[in-house]
Amino acid sequence: MxxxxxxxxxxxxxxxxxxxxxxxxxxxxxxxxxxLYVHTGDSYRIGVTGAPGTGKSTLVNQLARQLRQRPFPDASDAPRVAIIAVDPSSPFTGGAILGDRIRMRDLSGDEGIFIRSMASRGSLGGLAKTTGSLALALDAAGFEIILIETVGAGQAEVEVASAAHTTIVIDAPGMGDEVQANKAGILEIADILVVNKADQPGAENTVRVLEMALEFANQQERADRVNWKPPVLPTTATTGVGIPGLVDSIYAHFNFLKDTGQWAERERQLISTQFYAGLQQELFERFCRSNADGVLERKIDALLARKISPREAIASLLDARD
Ligand SMILES: Nc1nc2c(ncn2[C@@H]2O[C@H](COP(=O)(O)OP(=O)(O)O)[C@@H](O)[C@H]2O)c(=O)[nH]1
Ligand SMILES: [Mg+2]
Structure with missing residues (x-):
């Protein structure tokens, strides 16, 4: 074969x-x-994002286990679940990858769960692309659900997360609360908000703060999503408390996307984004290959000397006049 x-x-x-x-x-x-592309298009991608240490890996582990215990909507069997953990060797969590591998080890006995940790080397744009490729491969391999854990610290991570059908944003008490969530524009992409470490002091307050921030964000920017009100769910990932409620919300959001036609819309948006990015890259690479060595450098020299404007430089290259 x-x-x-x-x-x-x-x-x-x-x-x-x-x-x-x-x-x-x-x-x-x-x-x-x-x-494999012809075999893709059947998976439900769930992004899980949040600051380092909020408990994402622990929660994803619990979530996978509990997703395996009930049938997928409109199916008789429990879904097969793949996990992509994009975990930078961050200064906060040094050695997080190893930690994740150890914590997730207890899942590996289950044939219906596949775990892949990915160190984030290179550019974050490259990271988003690689994550997308891994998700496609797992989709073709028949995993009905793909959980993607990313550290929500900036725009690129937000992009990784928003390459999902459902985005879960995790916060925890004592993390700086809504300030952090707002910083990365993360509230706008959240379909479900989780306040993990609900066993810790201050959790109820964090729930309240997020509910208020959401209320505000809803009025401001979420007019397009009036039909879905993101819930704020307390969980304790270490013991599993609150995870069944999270599974309920995930499946409710899945049904919402399917029923409103937003699923198809998101699929189209995702495929177009990837297609345009690939096209742009390929066109640029071909263009560079088809130009003799030094042509681009000479244009830059001419720009430096202010002999031509950038607009003229581009036009002359594209018209193949040099
Ligand atoms: N008290 C408490 N600790 C938790 C909870 N969830 C995770 N942790 C702990 O928080 C630390 C960071 O968890 P981890 O899953 O690696 O967070 P990540 O960096 O977001 O992936 C670990 O020591 C976990 O055991 C929780 O619900 N309650
Ligand atoms: Mg982690």
Whole structure:
């Protein structure tokens, strides 16, 4: 069997090999992904984002376990669940990847759960692209649900998270509350808000603060999503308290997206974004290859010397007059 055939048939080793190729940006990885594309489009992607230490990994672990315990809407079986943990070796959590691997180990006995940790090397834009490729591979491999854990610290992470059908934003008491959430524009992308560490002092206050911030954000920017009111749910990921309620909300949001046609809209938006980004990159690379060495550098020299304007430089390159 070929690598794509083995992946579709559920061969975990073949899948792991492809994921490594994609992570290393090996060209054969993209070839395999191309052959698998026809088998994608069936997965429900859930982004989980929030500041380091809020309990994302612990919660994702619990969530996967509990998602495995009930049938997916309109299905008779529990979904197969894949986890992509995009965990930077951040100065706050140094060694978080190892920590995650250890914490998630107890899940690995379940054939219906697949876990992949990804160190965030390189640019964050590249990270978003790699995450998208990994998600496609897992989709083709038949995982009905893909949980994507990212650290919500800036715009790029927000982008990773918003490449999902449902975005869960996690906060915890004592993290600086809504200031942090607002900073990354994270409230606007949240479909579900979670206040984890509900066993810790101050959790109720954090819930209240977020509810108020949401109320405000709702009036300001969320006119397009009037039909869905993001809930604020307290959880204790370490014990599992509150996780069944979170699963209820996730499935409610899934049904909402399907019933209102927003699912199809999000799919189209996602595919267009990826398509345009790929097209842009490919056109640029081809253009650079088709121009003799030094042409672009000479344009920059001319710009530096103010002999031409940037607009003229671009026009002359595109018209192939030099
Ligand atoms: N008290 C308490 N601690 C928690 C809870 N959830 C996670 N933690 C702890 O918080 C720390 C950070 O958790 P982790 O899942 O690695 O957070 P992440 O950086 O957001 O992925 C770990 O020591 C967890 O055991 C919770 O609900 N309550
Ligand atoms: Mg983590």
């Amino acid at each position: 070929s690598l794509p055939e083995r992946i579709v048939a559920g061969d975990r080793l073949a899948l792991a090999r492809l994921l490594t190729q994609l992570e290393n940006e090996a060209p054969e990885g993209q070839d395999t992904l191309g052959a």
